Amino acid sequence: MAKKTYYSVTQAAEYLGIHPETLRRWDRTKKLEAEKINDRGDRRYDLEKIKRFKDMVRLGTDDKESARKKIDASLTSLENIAEDAKYEFTMGDHFREARDLSYFILDDERERDRFQALINLFSFQVKDDEFKSKMSGTDANGKYWAFPSLEDFSKSDFTYVRSLLPKYKxxxxxxxxxxxxxxxxKDHKMAQTAIKEYLGAVDWLNTEVKKDPEGTSAFEIVNSLRSAYILAKKIKHNINEVNQSIANTVLNFDNQSESRWAVTHRLIEFALENWKEYGQDFWENVVKICKRMAEEQEKKNNLYFARDFLSLGEKVERQVFSLQDKKWRQKIASSFEDEANAKKDGFVQSDLLMKAITEYKGLGDQKKVEELEKSLQKAKKDLKFQTFSQTMDLTDWVNQIRTQFKTLVGKESKEQLLIRLTADGSILPKYEEVKKQAEKMDKEFPLQSLFSTSVFDSSGNMPRKYDSDLEKKYYSLLRQYNFSLMTYEVMARVLFEELLDAGKIDLESVVKYISDHLWYGKEYELHDPDNKELLLKSRKWVDILKPGIRAYLSALDSIKGKNVEEARSNLILAIDSLTPKIEGLIREFYESIGKPVDKIKTERGGKQVSEKKGLDELLREPYAEEIFGSDLLILMKYVLIELGGYNLRNNVSHALMFRENYLLSYGHWVFLILLRIGAYQFSINQKPPESAV
Structure with missing residues (x-):
């Protein structure tokens, strides 16, 4: 632990730019306390502590008269702040100094609370009719927090905020x-005032964005109009006036800002939700705007945005005028084709060609479809799968967990360790943690979820595309899960190395454990269907899983002996043998608890036949999470069926993997999944083991 640096009262006061007596007063009132450093009672200030204090607290003076002037000025200058701020939700920062001066210099807690209320009020992000927190998270104790929050306001805060309304214009x-x-x-007069002021803000912003296109947030225009409209509809007040403002902005929003196309597009989409409230002349002009904006974006080579306006123009004509003009789709198809021809990257070109083919199929242009399908086959041949890597030094962390695992493995029996592999939650990534991290990354880097994501296989086919908002969100979760799984794969590798080194895992102990503890280790009886005579007793699943488990454990032994080629051969046998068995195990478990495992399929000619559900369907059943839990379910989906994951079930079944594609981590996860899906009967009678890490 680093040694602390202490400052005397004089040194600390000089560092903070205040009088020593002010600092002594803060110590007495516990606003900034000194630490007792010896038995004699000498008191000093921890340098790191006063550094953090200086970073958080804004003062500028410790003179009470000067502090009062600064506080008064913060209220009178708010008009100027509102005029100059690019984003309205940053206005709250203006009151931080006044809050800190009130508390630390004037010792006025009531005034401090008022300024904190203003900081909160002007820090909300307002969308439609909702005041949203700017940030949120959990504290060290796992308790949720958000800033700002409506719960932070008291009744006296409401009264104070209301008193300010007449003072500002x-x-x-x-x-x-x-x-x-x-x-x-829920004061209707306040809602009426808000509608009026939002429309006033739109007029002001339209003027400002023309004067300073880059220094003004044009998106605030969209938010203000949406809020005004939703309030107007809720209280049935000035709806026509709000609609007129929306129409005027759509038709006249002509400036040079980069956000021009996005603001126009969003407002047209918003107006289209309530299209009957606008006249025919408006929509005729909107169609012209869509054509003009598409041409403008095309000239700038922003083909993605050009297609957005072409799609929007088509949607307006179809929804408002009941027209089906193929010219819109023709232009979109041509745009995809032109962009594909301009791209040299095989992945991007293939994606664009597939989109163009889809459009031309919809237009019934078979000649163009056949032409582009030939181009697509050529593009697939040119695909180059590159490997991206980043080196991180994990030596210290690996050594640390190796020490922990070595101690753990040394003191527990083979059976206890297998129980741990079956039930210890710390060995798998936590679904909820991954989900929160994915949501956080989407907020911090919104562009990564703006465009659709295509997943290609090694043959250049695109079997899956994450296109809708829900699909993009799910892909973001899978991407974050991949990052988490990389860390846990290192843990799994170290754990199995220690198990092997200590001689705590072998075929005999694993088979015995399955037979004694897991539901599929039970003995099956085969009877004669006519006389019910017992013909055979067999541990069916033990017998058919045993060769795959033997191959997996042999792969571990070969790796320990540094025989890489033999290890790879055993690993291929293990993964190819065990992966499809998981589907059979899950299907049998569903049957045992009364869940359907068959489906009706209609063949050509209308004939209906019954067939078994595939693993993909079994794991996507609505009750799957309730049965397996979210942590195991996401692992099984990612490892076995997700195209954005390892997709082992499909890749193994259709021989899509090369020898070098069989990784040891795949073997670890398949083995752990096998143990865990068999644990339900066992878990009723046993307590889960304590966390391994």
Missing amino acids: HPRIRSRISHFLWIVE
Whole structure:
């Protein structure tokens, strides 16, 4: 542990830019306490502590008269702040200094709380009729927190905020205060005021964005109009006026900002949700705007956005005028084709060609479809699968977990260790943690989920595309799960190395454990169907799993002996043998608990036949999570069936893997999945073991 650096009162006061007596007062009132450093009672300030204090607290003076002037100025200058701030939700930062001066210099907790209320009020992100927190998370104790939060306001805060409304004229300030009071008090007059001020803010923003296209957030126009419309509909007030403002902005929003196309597109989509509230002339002009914006984006070579406007124009004509003009789709198809011809990257080119083919099929242009399918086959041959890698030094961490596992393996029996492999939750990534991290990454890097994601196999085919918002969100989860699994794969490798080194895992102990503890280790009886005579007793699953388990354990032995080629051969046998058995095990388990495992399929000619559900269907059943738990279920999906994961079930069944594609980590996860899906009967009578890490 690093040695602390301590400052005397004089040194600490000088560092903070305040009088020593001020610092002594803070110590007495526990605002910034000194530490007792010896038995004699000498008190000093930890340098790291006062550094953090200086970073958090904004003062600028410790003179009370100067502090009062700064506090008063913070309130009178809010109009200027509203005029200059690029984003309205950053206005709350303006009051931080006033809050800290009130508390630390004037010792006025009531005024501090008022300024904190203003910081909270102007830090919300407002969308439609909802005040959303700017940030959130969990503390060290796992308790959820959010900033700002409506729960942080008291009744006296509401009264104080209301008292400020007559003092300000800027629509940004007045719309925020009045909308807030509508949210918390449901005062219709405040909702009416908010509608009026949002429309005023739109007029002001339209002027500002023309004067300073890059220094003004044009998206605030969209948010203000949406909020005004939703409030107007809720209280049935000034709906026509709000619609007129939306129409005027769509038709006249002509500036040079980079966000111009996005603002126009979003407002047209929003208006289309309530298209009957706008006149025919408006929609005729919208169609012209869509054509013009598509041409404009095409000239800039922004073909993705050009197609967005072509699709939107087609949607307007279809929904408003009941027209089916193929010219829109023709232009979209040509755009995909032109972009594909311009791209040299095999993956991107293949994706664009497939989109063009889909469009031309919809247009019934078979000649163009056949032409592009030939180009697609050529593009597939040119695909180059590259490997990207990043080197990280995990030596210290690996050594640490190796020491932990070595101790654990040394003191537990073979059976206890197999129980641990079956039930220890710390060996698998936690679904909820991965989900939160994925959501956090999507917020921090929104562009990564803006475009669709295509998954290609080694033959250049695109068997899966994550296109809709829900699919993109799921793919983001899979991507984050992959990052988590990389860490856990290192843990699994070290754990199995230690098990092998200590002689704590072998075929005999594994087979005995399955037979004694797992539901599929039970003995099956085969009877004569006529006279019910017992013909045979067999541990069916033990018998058919045993060769695959033997091959897996032999692969571990070969790796220990540094015989890589033999290890790879055994690993191929293990994965090819065990992976399809998991489907049979899950199907039999479903049957034993009364869940359906068959489905009806209609063949050509209308004939209906019954067939077994595949693993993909079994794991996507709505009750699968309740049965297996979210941590095991996401592991099974990622390892066995997800195209965005390892997809072993499909790759093994259709011989899509080369020798070098068989990885030891695949063997570890398949083995752990086998143990865990057999644990249900066992888990009723046994407590899960304590965490291994």
